[in-house]
Amino acid sequence: MLRLTKKADYGLMALKYLAEQTDGSARSAKDIAEAYHIPPQLLAKILQTLAKTGLLVSHAGANGGYALSRPAKEISAFEVIRAIDGPLFITSCITIHGACDLTSTCTIKEPLRKVNDSIKDLLSGIHIADLVDADGEQGGTGAPVGGGLVSIAI
Amino acid sequence: MLRLTKKADYGLMALKYLAEQTDGSARSAKDIAEAYHIPPQLLAKILQTLAKTGLLVSHAGANGGYALSRPAKEISAFEVIRAIDGPLFITSCITIHGACDLTSTCTIKEPLRKVNDSIKDLLSGIHIADLVDADGEQGGTGAPVGGGLVSIAI
């Protein structure tokens, strides 16, 4: 129902990967891409924009790469998503200027704006560090792949 | 950041419109489309799917149209959105089968699934009746839209 782009997904995965590198050394886009089997050039782009927005610090040259600019605890999923996907909104009504094409006719935007804010709060409360913690303690051992039980498609 | 399709938007607007009709009489797709200046044929399609999922009751023929199948208080925004946009998920990882292409590599899906659930809860708490109530008091003050708390524990 509400979709995050793959780029945002990849970005979160990459940040998580970087958060797991305890030594402060940088990792290259290629390394990360290989670790998760995602298209290297695409990830490169994503990391570039992440660096441009200040969430990552980059270092060119041999042995260069990317590293988190802040502790993983202080980087929220919301920041990452906004950096990659831009300031999109739940409804097309709600633009950056807050105005709706159908200002007079569309009477729905105000309630939805609150939903939007709630989602924002929700994502702001999740940090990269949380992703790292949740790893490994997956309720289902991550195994039920073939098993077919799993998720209730809403 | 997270987007709702225009169809879902239109659907919510239409349901709100129908909720405002106090007499139980049905309204045609054309009427609603004109009221909100949205493409009639597109709205017709949306109402059809809404009828197919049981949120609306339809009545063909002259003087036909659509009406809510239940009180506006008992139709949640979540139901509407799911009916129109289908059971999509916040991340492309989480499919209907619950499996990720990168099952082993993508370690991010579990936390995001919780976000997904929280958003679902959020939208389930909003009903068509709330949209009607919120109308007119655009100040954004007392709209009874989900108290905002929605806590999430990862």
Place this chain on the structure above:
DNA sequence: CTAAGTAGGACTGGATTTGTCTGAATTTGT
């Protein structure tokens, strides 16, 4: 019977996403 409706499939144009290619600029190691 006919006009006003719904039901539903096929299709188009455009936007968005996803991914690739190519050519730089920057740093490090030798």
Place this chain on the structure above:
DNA sequence: ACAAATTCAGACAAATCCAGTCCTACTTAG
């Protein structure tokens, strides 16, 4: 100084998805 590894930047191609239109049925009140 040079070569290799790497980031940076933009353009571009392919695929997918969305919005909107059209056309043809079927249904029912009058």
